[in-house]
Amino acid sequence: MAARVIVIGAGPAGVRAAQALVEAGLRPLVIDEGRRDGGQIYRRQPDGFRRTYAALYGTEAARAQHLHNCFDALRAHIDYLPETLVWNIRGGVVHLTNAQGASSLAFDALLVCTGATDRLMPVPGWQYAGTYSLGGAQVALKSQGCVIGSQTVMLGTGPLLYLLAAQYVKAGVKPAAVLDTSPAHARFRALPQLLAKPAVLLKGAALLHTLRTAGVPIHRGVTPIRIDGDDELGVRGVHVKLADDSALAVPADAVAMGFHLRPETQIADLAGCAFTFDDAAAQWLPAIDENGRSSVPGIYLAGDGARVRGADAAECAGRLAALAALRELGIPPRHDDSHRLRARLARLSRFASGLRTAFPWPAHHARQLPDTAVVCRCEGITAGELRRVCTEQGAMEANRAKAFSRVGMGRCQGRFCAHAGTEVMAAALGVPLAAVGRLRGQAPVKPLAVALDAAAQAKDTEATRDAAASATPYGTELV
Numbered sequence: 169m170a171a172r173v174i175v176i177g178a179g180p181a182g183v184r185a186a187q188a189l190v191e192a193g194l195r196p197l198v199i200d201e202g203r204r205d206g207g208q209i210y211r212r213q214p215d216g217f218r219r220t221y222a223a224l225y226g227t228e229a230a231r232a233q234h235l236h237n238c239f240d241a242l243r244a245h246i247d248y249l250p251e252t253l254v255w256n257i258r259g260g261v262v263h264l265t266n267a268q269g270a271s272s273l274a275f276d277a278l279l280v281c282t283g284a285t286d287r288l289m290p291v292p293g294w295q296y297a298g299t300y301s302l303g304g305a306q307v308a309l310k311s312q313g314c315v316i317g318s319q320t321v322m323l324g325t326g327p328l329l330y331l332l333a334a335q336y337v338k339a340g341v342k343p344a345a346v347l348d349t350s351p352a353h354a355r356f357r358a359l360p361q362l363l364a365k366p367a368v369l370l371k372g373a374a375l376l377h378t379l380r381t382a383g384v385p386i387h388r389g390v391t392p393i394r395i396d397g398d399d400e401l402g403v404r405g406v407h408v409k410l411a412d413d414s415a416l417a418v419p420a421d422a423v424a425m426g427f428h429l430r431p432e433t434q435i436a437d438l439a440g441c442a443f444t445f446d447d448a449a450a451q452w453l454p455a456i457d458e459n460g461r462s463s464v465p466g467i468y469l470a471g472d473g474a475r476v477r478g479a480d481a482a483e484c485a486g487r488l489a490a491l492a493a494l495r496e497l498g499i500p501p502r503h504d505d506s507h508r509l510r511a512r513l514a515r516l517s518r519f520a521s522g523l524r525t526a527f528p529w530p531a532h533h534a535r536q537l538p539d540t541a542v543v544c545r546c547e548g549i550t551a552g553e554l555r556r557v558c559t560e561q562g563a564m565e566a567n568r569a570k571a572f573s574r575v576g577m578g579r580c581q582g583r584f585c586a587h588a589g590t591e592v593m594a595a596a597l598g599v600p601l602a603a604v605g606r607l608r609g610q611a612p613v614k615p616l617a618v619a620l621d622a623a624a625q626a627k628d629t630e631a632t633r634d635a636a637a638s639a640t641p642y643g644t645e646l647v
Contacts, residue, residue, distance in 0.1 A: 543589050
């Protein structure tokens with residue numbers, strides 16, 4: 169029987185992984201939550217839209233088109249499930265749901281290429297309607313040609329802050345301001361590492377030129393104070409303290425905010441993969457070797473879902489993980505270029521480290537949040553409540569605080585609040601961030617229809633394994 173290999177994600181890492189598997193004679197199953205391939209960075213526009221690659225992807229147009237063309241060429245050689253959510257992994261079985269129902273699929277090798285999401289820092293007032301993540305605002309622009317407001321403030325730090333602002337300018341909507349929490353001198357400290365990819369530095373300079381030519385105000389080294397608004401009308405403005413300690417108020421009807429990126433690790437967590445604390449990134453990351461092997465045999469992690477290093481690195485990591493999986497399945501790769509890929513990844517990792525230096529995670533902002541500031545938007549948990557469960561109820565660890573306060577227990581499962589929440593806890597307890605731990609993943613990773621959840625839970629895992637020889641090579645059982 170042919171090896172049953174599943175790839176989760178059809179972004180840069182997932183496409184390159186699938187390509188390597190097909191080259192070796194396998195027919196992998198590619199599962200993607202998106203409607204079409206490309207991931208976030210190379211997200212395709214819906215059918216019927218006619219924007220050019222240059223208009224949609226700017227300086228990355230050629231890379232986006234090449235990746236899309238590669239996936240189109242793979243379609244006849246893979247099984248593909250778009251608009252499908254993988255909501256749990258247990259005992260060598262992937263549990264998923266889509267419009268056709270719930271399924272349970274057994275696998276011999278699993279390549280998890282789930283990408284990254286925005287890393288978010290609460291700001292007083294960020295719960296008002298009209299506050300989006302940078303990635304969410306970009307999805308609206310790429311997928312539907314929509315902007316989130318006519319006076320949009322871009323707040324946070326990281327390359328996406330400037331990229332989205334420039335994309336708004338090209339779409340004909342001038343942002344009200346770009347407010348960057350990173351100090352200007354951080355760029356100079358990062359320059360030796362950023363020179364690992366000089367072409368990207370030139371692209372960054374081009375983005376700044378676009379914004380300055382359009383007259384977009386850019387302020388670096390800001391400290392967010394609050395987002396003004398009300399429950400009925402939503403966002404009305406943004407207040408920050410500038411680097412010179414002066415105050416700035418910007419009228420706005422929308423805010424796009426984000427503080428670089430965080431790997432989407434819930435699937436790896438549910439699969440039982442070990443995690444380690446990364447001091448440089450100030451976050452828990454899944455443990456992987458140089459080829460993407462996780463601590464769980466048969467499970468490989470690649471792309472920004474394991475380490476945020478950008479689309480180029482994701483393509484390398486996706487292929488590397490697939491080659492490692494092939495070797496362990498006893499299938500000779502058609503072309504094993506692992507050594508070259510690892511060397512390229514090392515260079516790209518230096519650049520990613522430079523980005524962390526240039527656009528640092530503003531941990532001190534979490535420690536300075538007023539008690540009234542909402543940290544967990546899903547459950548309405550404030551910084552004061554989180555501090556109280558630490559100091560008065562003895563919550564010394566993130567999951568204990570979750571049990572006492574419901575922080576991270578909402579629809580987003582901690583994606584929005586976990587990083588800042590643990591920073592608040594560490595400061596309140598006077599301990600290192602790593603000592604607070606991390607919120608453990610819980611299935612389902614995203615909300616499910618009740619009927620689908622009940623039906624999927626009722627399926628017996630062993631029955632799923634027995635079904636592996638049935639209608640499809642993956643042992644699919646639809647309910």
